[in-house]
Amino acid sequence: MRLDAEGRRGLTLISPTLIYALVMLAAPLAMVVTFSFWTQNYLDIDTTFTLDNYHEAWTQPIYQTLMARSLIISVVVTVVTVLLAFPVAYYISFRVTRRKTLWLFLVTIPFWTSYLLRVFLWKVILGYNGVLNSALMGMGFIDEPLTFLLYNANAVVLTLAHAWAPFAILPIFVALEKIDRSLLEAAEDLGDGPWRRFRRVTLPLAMPGVIAATLIVLIPTVGDFITPRLVGGTDGLMIANMIQIQVGRANNAPLGAALAISSMVVVGTLSVLIFLVGRRFGGRTR
Amino acid sequence: MSRISRILPNWLGIYAVAFMLFLYAPVVLLPLFAFNSSTIIAFPLTGYTTEWFTVLWETEALHSAVRNSLFVGITTAVLSTLLGACAARAMARYRFPVKRGIVGLVMLPLVLPEIIVGVALLVVLVQLGVPLSLWTVIGGHVLICIPFAIAILNSAFASLDQSLEEASFDLGESRWGTFRRIILPLVMPGVISSLLITFTISLDEFIIAFFLTGTDVTLPVYIWSQLRFPAKLPSIMALGTIMLALSVLLLITAEWFRRRAARRQGLDVQAPGGFVG
Numbered sequence: 089m090r091l092d093a094e095g096r097r098g099l100t101l102i103s104p105t106l107i108y109a110l111v112m113l114a115a116p117l118a119m120v121v122t123f124s125f126w127t128q129n130y131l132d133i134d135t136t137f138t139l140d141n142y143h144e145a146w147t148q149p150i151y152q153t154l155m156a157r158s159l160i161i162s163v164v165v166t167v168v169t170v171l172l173a174f175p176v177a178y179y180i181s182f183r184v185t186r187r188k189t190l191w192l193f194l195v196t197i198p199f200w201t202s203y204l205l206r207v208f209l210w211k212v213i214l215g216y217n218g219v220l221n222s223a224l225m226g227m228g229f230i231d232e233p234l235t236f237l238l239y240n241a242n243a244v245v246l247t248l249a250h251a252w253a254p255f256a257i258l259p260i261f262v263a264l265e266k267i268d269r270s271l272l273e274a275a276e277d278l279g280d281g282p283w284r285r286f287r288r289v290t291l292p293l294a295m296p297g298v299i300a301a302t303l304i305v306l307i308p309t310v311g312d313f314i315t316p317r318l319v320g321g322t323d324g325l326m327i328a329n330m331i332q333i334q335v336g337r338a339n340n341a342p343l344g345a346a347l348a349i350s351s352m353v354v355v356g357t358l359s360v361l362i363f364l365v366g367r368r369f370g371g372r373t374r
Numbered sequence: 375m376s377r378i379s380r381i382l383p384n385w386l387g388i389y390a391v392a393f394m395l396f397l398y399a400p401v402v403l404l405p406l407f408a409f410n411s412s413t414i415i416a417f418p419l420t421g422y423t424t425e426w427f428t429v430l431w432e433t434e435a436l437h438s439a440v441r442n443s444l445f446v447g448i449t450t451a452v453l454s455t456l457l458g459a460c461a462a463r464a465m466a467r468y469r470f471p472v473k474r475g476i477v478g479l480v481m482l483p484l485v486l487p488e489i490i491v492g493v494a495l496l497v498v499l500v501q502l503g504v505p506l507s508l509w510t511v512i513g514g515h516v517l518i519c520i521p522f523a524i525a526i527l528n529s530a531f532a533s534l535d536q537s538l539e540e541a542s543f544d545l546g547e548s549r550w551g552t553f554r555r556i557i558l559p560l561v562m563p564g565v566i567s568s569l570l571i572t573f574t575i576s577l578d579e580f581i582i583a584f585f586l587t588g589t590d591v592t593l594p595v596y597i598w599s600q601l602r603f604p605a606k607l608p609s610i611m612a613l614g615t616i617m618l619a620l621s622v623l624l625l626i627t628a629e630w631f632r633r634r635a636a637r638r639q640g641l642d643v644q645a646p647g648g649f650v651g
Contacts, residue, residue, distance in 0.1 A: 097470075104460050105480055109482075176390050183386055204580045209403055218416060226418055313581075
């Protein structure tokens with residue numbers, strides 16, 4: 089490729105950032121991939137190429153269980169978050185006429201508070217002697233604390249759905265804002281009722297935002313280990329907890345790397361599928 | 375309008391408000407229990423106290439964690455804004471080869487789970503024999519903050535009128551002079567907004583800090599270590615309240631600067647900017 093003056097200037101300008109990303113991101117990621125084909129020999133690393141780690145990651149029941157559970161929890165969290173977020177985004181985009189920015193600002197503020205503290209607060213809310221139980225008992229609704237609130241997969245779903253709500257609302261809002269309002273009038277003039285109009289015009293046009301929201305929530309939630317640790321109990325532990333243990337206490341970084349790569353491949357595949365399906369759904373009207 | 379759509383707005387509005395309550399429920403509890411005199415985090419509230427804030431004042435380990443976090447946060451903010459500015463300016467102003475690939479790589483940490491970033495960096499650092507310190511945390515934080523800095527600065531650079539630059543050249547200014555006297559003042563509010571946002575991210579970031587921290591811990595890592603002790607909970611609530619207030623203050627300031635930048639460039643102030651757009 090011929091490099092003109094403009095191209096050179098652009099490349100020079102972006103090069104510090106690019107080099108940083110190459111050294112601190114691309115190289116370490118490549119290293120993790122390499123690592124996953126090596127084995128841990130107590131203190132040192134055996135660098136002969138092997139698929140043993142992947143074999144272990146995909147066949148051991150514990151890893152299978154954790155992987156399946158992570159995937160299920162992440163998918164449920166994503167569906168719940170996006171479904172809950174859509175009406176809010178719709179409300180801000182279509183019904184709020186003034187103070188739209190204020191609404192958006194209010195939506196994003198909780199995201200900027202410490203994630204760790206937010207997760208921890210849910211533990212405080214849902215706990216046996218927690219805020220919710222003590223409030224319900226104080227008001228006389230229940231006689232003894234509810235135990236199904238904390239330390240299970242539901243608590244993980246609730247906490248994650250809460251934590252990722254802003255990330256779901258914003259992309260959907262942006263997509264809704266881009267919809268040409270005259271299209272909606274046209275649909276109405278052509279005899280579509282509100283529901284049909286929503287289903288045939290608004291929803292397909294909002295689809296890119298919904299897809300973006302789905303992926304933004306799905307991918308990171310698979311890698312979360314704080315929420316399962318704090319509110320998940322033993323039944324709520326996810327694959328990221330195992331990755332953390334392998335890299336840390338268990339001192340088996342190669343297996344941790346193989347687990348990390350495996351989960352990324354699984355999530356990546358799922359993401360591509362969602363993207364393709366969503367694009368087809370959104371493209372039907374065009 | 376049909377009958378349904380006349381009823382619908384009310385329900386939607388009620389739902390939206392209810393959702394906001396859900397969103398703010400945990401956050402509201404922080405100050406509530408930070409000033410509550412009971413050592414147990416439960417209703418009913420027992421009485422007003424500032425004891426937990428006093429406890430914070432007297433905890434030496436916390437003070438060093440705060441100092442570490444401030445050091446990490448400020449360094450991260452400066453470095454990531456600098457690197458973000460280079461990238462944002464290049465993206466907004468120039469066309470260059472493999473632009474999409476480069477931008478994709480630089481923005482990748484936005485969608486990558488933080489545990490992957492943390493594990494990848496840890497594996498490399500251990501392999502190279504680099505001791506874990508605050509600088510390794512900074513290295514990771516800069517990486518995840520760059521995309522946010524780019525998102526904020528990109529809108530500042532993209533809305534820059536190129537003819538101002540050309541006018542400056544025609545009037546005999548050098549490239550550096552033009553940057554310093556024309557471009558920098560125009561994007562300065564964006565730069566400040568980016569500094570504040572990246573600082574806030576770094577201050578609250580836990581996962582990467584957890585993997586890359588050495589013996590000097592940052593504030594979230596310190597909090598993590600304290601969560602195990604029930605007796606420490608009220609003072610953690612007090613600490614959380616302070617952090618919450620600080621974060622909100624920084625965000626409002628950042629938003630104020632962003633709007634000023636938009637107004638200065640004659641844009642619609644109401645238009646959502648930064649990562650919203």
